Amino acid sequence: MASTTEARISEIVNGNDVVLFMKGTPLFPQCGFSSKAIAILEHLGVEYSSVDVLQDMEIRGGIKAFSDWPTIPQLYVKGEFVGGSDIMTEMFQAGELEQLMEEAGVKAA
Numbered sequence: 001m002a003s004t005t006e007a008r009i010s011e012i013v014n015g016n017d018v019v020l021f022m023k024g025t026p027l028f029p030q031c032g033f034s035s036k037a038i039a040i041l042e043h044l045g046v047e048y049s050s051v052d053v054l055q056d057m058e059i060r061g062g063i064k065a066f067s068d069w070p071t072i073p074q075l076y077v078k079g080e081f082v083g084g085s086d087i088m089t090e091m092f093q094a095g096e097l098e099q100l101m102e103e104a105g106v107k108a109a
Contacts, residue, residue: 005062013066014079017106018048021063022073026050033085037073040092046106078104 012019018041024030026038041048053060053072060072067074067081075082077100082088091097 005058006066009059009062009066012051013076016049017078018046019076020048020050020073021053022050023054025052030054034073037075037085037088040088044098044101045109046101047109
């Protein structure tokens, strides 16, 4: 991964309390996993940012190397990688994702 791409990703991850790297946008997710991730964040009612990896191939490839995680979407909270759609779903169902947001001091939307 080029250092400029890594720097851009790092800036995005560290510049937002909650950021989801996804395929598409929150209004128009372009895959089922991204749609599920957005639905979870919306249900939690937290402020979040999103990055459409389909609009930037450097970010699309770079985020996988950045997190050492092979799939998209990817959720970051307060600069820490949380996981993809499956992990988000498991944490949400167990009440752990809401607890993580509260403990991290994430603002309500």
